[in-house]
Amino acid sequence: MVEAGTPGASWRFSDAEDCTKEAQRILRQNDRGGYTVPTPNIYPFQWNWDSCLVALGWATFDETRAWQEIESLFIGQWPDGMVPHIVFHRDDPGYFPGPDIWGTASLWGDRLAVPTSGISDPPLAATITLKLWRSARDQQQAKAAVERLYPKIAAWHRWFHTARDPAQDGMVAILHPWESGRDNSQDWDAALSRVPTDDLPPFQRRDLDRVDAAQRPRKEQYERYLSLILTFRGKGYEPKAIYEASPFRMVDIGTVAILLRADRNLRVLAETLGYREDLVEIDRWIARGESALDRLWDETAGVFRSYDLISGSFTDAITSASFLPFYGGGVKPERCTRMVEVLERWGTQSSYPVPSFDPGDQRFDSLRYWRGPTWAIVNHMIAEGLTGCGHEGWAARIAGATARAIRQSGFWEYFDPITGRGLGGDDFTWTAAMWLAWAKDFSPPNDSSEDAA
Numbered sequence: 506m507v508e509a510g511t512p513g514a515s516w517r518f519s520d521a522e523d524c525t526k527e528a529q530r531i532l533r534q535n536d537r538g539g540y541t542v543p544t545p546n547i548y549p550f551q552w553n554w555d556s557c558l559v560a561l562g563w564a565t566f567d568e569t570r571a572w573q574e575i576e577s578l579f580i581g582q583w584p585d586g587m588v589p590h591i592v593f594h595r596d597d598p599g600y601f602p603g604p605d606i607w608g609t610a611s612l613w614g615d616r617l618a619v620p621t622s623g624i625s626d627p628p629l630a631a632t633i634t635l636k637l638w639r640s641a642r643d644q645q646q647a648k649a650a651v652e653r654l655y656p657k658i659a660a661w662h663r664w665f666h667t668a669r670d671p672a673q674d675g676m677v678a679i680l681h682p683w684e685s686g687r688d689n690s691q692d693w694d695a696a697l698s699r700v701p702t703d704d705l706p707p708f709q710r711r712d713l714d715r716v717d718a719a720q721r722p723r724k725e726q727y728e729r730y731l732s733l734i735l736t737f738r739g740k741g742y743e744p745k746a747i748y749e750a751s752p753f754r755m756v757d758i759g760t761v762a763i764l765l766r767a768d769r770n771l772r773v774l775a776e777t778l779g780y781r782e783d784l785v786e787i788d789r790w791i792a793r794g795e796s797a798l799d800r801l802w803d804e805t806a807g808v809f810r811s812y813d814l815i816s817g818s819f820t821d822a823i824t825s826a827s828f829l830p831f832y833g834g835g836v837k838p839e840r841c842t843r844m845v846e847v848l849e850r851w852g853t854q855s856s857y858p859v860p861s862f863d864p865g866d867q868r869f870d871s872l873r874y875w876r877g878p879t880w881a882i883v884n885h886m887i888a889e890g891l892t893g894c895g896h897e898g899w900a901a902r903i904a905g906a907t908a909r910a911i912r913q914s915g916f917w918e919y920f921d922p923i924t925g926r927g928l929g930g931d932d933f934t935w936t937a938a939m940w941l942a943w944a945k946d947f948s949p950p951n952d953s954s955e956d957a958a
């Protein structure tokens with residue numbers, strides 16, 4: 506792997522302690538009282554998987570606030586168990602598509618306290634809740650929070666395993682690219698091309714007011730994102746109707762892996778809290794998740810891939826999500842070895858792994874959202890998984906690369922995997938959280954060279 510240099514004057518943080526102080530400042534700055542916005546100028550609401558990961562950062566210096574971060578997310582939970590990917594706690598005109606486009610405010614009458622989006626996000630809450638509980642200094646506070654959270658998280662998992670897996674075989678589907686969190690990944694190109702874009706109302710994106718268009722999804726992708734929302738809205742977001750109507754129905758390898766880990770962690774929560782009657786059902790979910798993971802293995806490429814339920818074929822992309830089964834756990838050792846071989850190759854082609862797309866593929870784009878850049882949160886999950894299956898060396902390399910990118914460039918939404926340059930939104934909450942909860946422990950030593958600041 507190509508190593509970038511040690512911290513110096515050209516680095517944003519030549520001192521690791523300054524970096525930690527800045528990370529805490531960003532969390533406080535982006536705190537809206539019980540929930541944290543990802544970055545105020547681009548994403549002014551609460552995002553689902555952001556909040557789960559951000560809770561890990563809060564826990565390093567304010568445990569009470571960490572629990573609030575998870576609990577506030579469930580204010581937006583739908584009566585059918587779904588936890589939306591955005592909770593619109595307050596109005597803000599600076600984001601498209603806002604609550605008026607989603608049209609969910611009156612969907613559940615007074616059973617839903619706040620407007621939300623109408624799709625979900627990778628289900629991290631069980632995993633993060635268990636992690637926070639195990640490391641909590643205040644065990645009494647933690648136990649009370651977990652007792653409140655458990656039934657809500659279990660209902661969310663039940664929603665995934667029913668609404669999104671009608672065949673009951675573990676091939677849990679996402680119906681919108683945003684549900685994967687990897688909005689414009691090459692994984693979705695073929696399936697998105699099926700989504701019609703005629704008859705769309707005129708709309709104005711707000712993301713391009715703040716971020717260079719070269720780093721964001723293209724217009725034709727936004728048209729398709731909007732088209733899917735309007736289809737779901739037209740069906741009243743009724744789970745069976747939208748599952749059948751959606752021209753985009755994908756088994757995202759990232760979601761399957763994250764859900765599998767979350768199911769295993771939910772089982773631990775159920776057992777510890779005494780929800781014995783839930784164990785049989787959760788065991789069934791875990792068995793199905795393991796079998797789905799097995800089906801998503803590509804023996805030729807030596808990695809896992811996402812799957813298109815409509816065309817009945819694998820995607821032709823290898824993405825950073827292909828490594829998330831490390832996080833899901835239970836991958837056979839010979840498969841882990843094959844996956845690490847792919848990581849090795851990617852590591853020779855990028856100084857700041859893990860890129861979100863194969864750097865050896867001609868479609869690789871080191872700048873554009875989810876089509877090449879490196880993300881601290883995905884790195885964190887891959888590294889946790891690698892540690893769990895005996896590949897601590899690679900876990901430390903990924904953590905070290907993340908720490909170098911942050912020290913060099915600051916708390917950006919994502920990073921160019923070749924240069925470490927920061928991309929997307931600045932002062933980004935989940936990058937700050939990943940520094941606090943993980944990457945700082947793998948940071949290079951402060952510079953002793955002459956050009957240090």
Ligand code: DGY
Pocket residue numbers: 590601683688712
């Ligand atoms: C966005 O607006 O870019 C978000 O990723 C959607 O969730």
